[in-house]
Amino acid sequence: MAEVKLVNVWKIFGGFVAVRDLSLEVGDGEFLVLLGPSGCGKTTTLRMIAGLEEPSRGRIIIGDKVVADAERGVFVPPKERDVAMVFQSYALYPHMSVYDNIAFPLKLRKLPKQEIDKRVREVAEMLGLTELLNRKPRELSGGQRQRVALGRAIVRRPKVFLMDEPLSNLDAKLRVKMRAELKKLQRQLGVTTIYVTHDQVEAMTMGDRIAVMNKGILQQVGTPEEVYEKPKNTFVAGFIGTPPMNFIEGTVREDGFIDFGEFKLKLLPDQFEVLQEANIVEKTIIFGIRPEDIYDAMFAQIKIPGENMARAKVDIVENLGGEKIVHLRIGEITFQAKFTGESKVKEGQEIDVVFDMKRAHVFKKENGEAVF
Ligand SMILES: Nc1ncnc2c1ncn2[C@@H]1O[C@H](COP(=O)(O)OP(=O)(O)OP(=O)(O)O)[C@@H](O)[C@H]1O
Ligand SMILES: [Mg+2]
Structure with missing residues (x-):
């Protein structure tokens, strides 16, 4: 049973909507x-x-008691x-x-x-x-x-x-x-x-x-x-996540690749299927990948040149001791990776990086909604 329940709660100050149609249950x-x-x-x-504040609309229930009901x-x-x-x-x-x-x-x-x-x-x-x-x-x-x-x-x-x-x-x-x-x-x-x-x-x-x-x-x-x-x-x-997830705009191609212009990555078969079903082929999407899911190719388990690998330039290396935050660039596209301490990359170097495609996300460009 929910101890606290908010049902379609709004708070409007003057004309400003501070809380919009919030429904939430806390167990x-x-x-x-x-x-x-x-x-x-x-x-x-x-x-x-x-x-301490009255909702403009909606209901709040604590235990089995309605404590606020604007209507x-x-x-x-x-x-x-x-x-x-x-x-x-x-x-x-x-x-x-x-x-x-x-x-x-x-x-x-x-x-x-x-x-x-x-x-x-x-x-x-x-x-x-x-x-x-x-x-x-x-x-x-x-x-x-x-x-x-x-x-x-x-x-x-x-x-x-x-x-x-x-x-x-x-x-x-x-x-x-x-x-x-x-x-x-x-x-x-x-x-x-x-x-x-x-x-x-x-x-x-x-x-x-x-x-x-x-x-x-x-x-x-x-x-x-x-x-x-x-x-x-x-x-x-x-x-959520530091450094934050990288977002890179790309186009989903008929051949199952995401085309970023400067480089390409091959989607996993089930990922491509989801995109086909959602009718997102030959369309621009936002590709998302977390820094920890990009590896220095020297230490990557699965590397398939032309599929999950790309050549990148190292702009900046932030050494955190146990790990390194590496700012990378492929042409005009910039992103960050979190490498393990064993990686010896240096600023100015060109290196191969591997994208862990099973950890990748795709978001719709028009509203930022996740496809996967
Ligand atoms: N009494 C008020 N009159 C008018 N606007 C208010 C009032 N109280 C809050 N707001 C506005 O409502 C919005 C939400 O404020 P709120 O204090 O809930 O934010 P918050 O998420 O707690 O932010 P923070 O992390 O900075 O504490 C803000 O834009 C704030 O300016
Ligand atoms: Mg606050």
């Missing part, structure tokens, strides 16, 4: 990541679920929704101790003192804050403060966590650590979580599923593997 106990570039409507979506004029205020939100700028009360900061939501609810004490200590233990309960926020590191903010959300035992880029104020190393901790914690608690980020690595590593948004429109929902392996369009394909 009980699921960790769903809302991913997309700045301004795509992530925070607005989260705020509508929290009850019927239903709107349940945030207090009654049983959700806890953690923001990027987590405002702790500076004059209160860690203990009192965590205890605060329970005091508001007028829980018995003993119960409050039990819960605060339980949460502090879980978050490794037990030793710090008497400190004030200013006496804590950024990561510790973030954990206090989480503690304050957890202590309420809400039905749903809503997190809006909660780790973005932390330095890179701490972020990676907190990422893992947060994920573990969510598993332990089993609380349905919607987590907003524009960081695709965060999304890939944390999410059970990822919902990718762009310009207020949901592009694709799927497991990290699905959105990576089977992106529905060029937006998703280009947004």
Whole structure:
């Protein structure tokens, strides 16, 4: 059963559509990541679920309760929704101790003192804050403060966590650590979580599923593997993965090759069949291939000259230690490859590169939709 359900939800500010016809279901106990570039409507979506913003159209259901229905004029205020939100700028009360900061939501609810004490200590233990309960926020590191903010959300035992880029104020190393901790914690608690980020690595590593948004429109929902392996369009394909997928315009020929002008690649028989069935022969398409699916021919398993191989010039080599990002050029066509550390390519060299055709994608030129 879905714990959170959005049905044809819109948010229009003045004339501006921030969220367009969004339908999404988040399962009980699921960790769903809302991913997309700045301004795509992530925070607005989260705020509508929290009850901080009313949808212009559509319905929002939490558990078995309709919390918003624009058409019927239903709107349940945030207090009654049983959700806890953690923001990027987590405002702790500076004059209160860690203990009192965590205890605060329970005091508001007028829980018995003993119960409050039990819960605060339980949460502090879980978050490794037990030793710090008497400190004030200013006496804590950024990561510790973030954990206090989480503690304050957890202590309420809400039905749903809503997190809006909660780790973005932390330095890179701490972020990676907190990422893992947060994920573990969510598993332990089993609380349905919607987590907003524009960081695709965060999304890939944390999410059970990822919902990718762009310009207020949901592009694709799927497991990290699905959105990576089977992106529905060029937006998703280009947004997930670093360096991003290469897109090269080409024409599908009758002989089963894609013709890029400067070079050609042979499609696999089943790929060509799909293109024939879709009536995309002798038409311009967008060929997509990830940098890690292009190899230095010296180290490639299957190389068939004239079919999956081409001669390219090495423009730039970025050595990352274990691997190399290699900027390549064939005539006017530029693309990037990720080679293993063993590759010895040098800038200015001409090399043979192999395209792993079974990992290739084809998108329609007119709308960027994936064919495969
Ligand atoms: N109260 C408002 N009035 C008018 N426009 C708004 C309002 N709130 C948000 N917007 C607009 O709606 C769009 C979506 O905003 P939102 O804050 O949801 O984006 P976001 O995906 O969270 O971006 P970011 O990653 O930068 O936080 C933006 O273009 C924003 O300018
Ligand atoms: Mg935002």
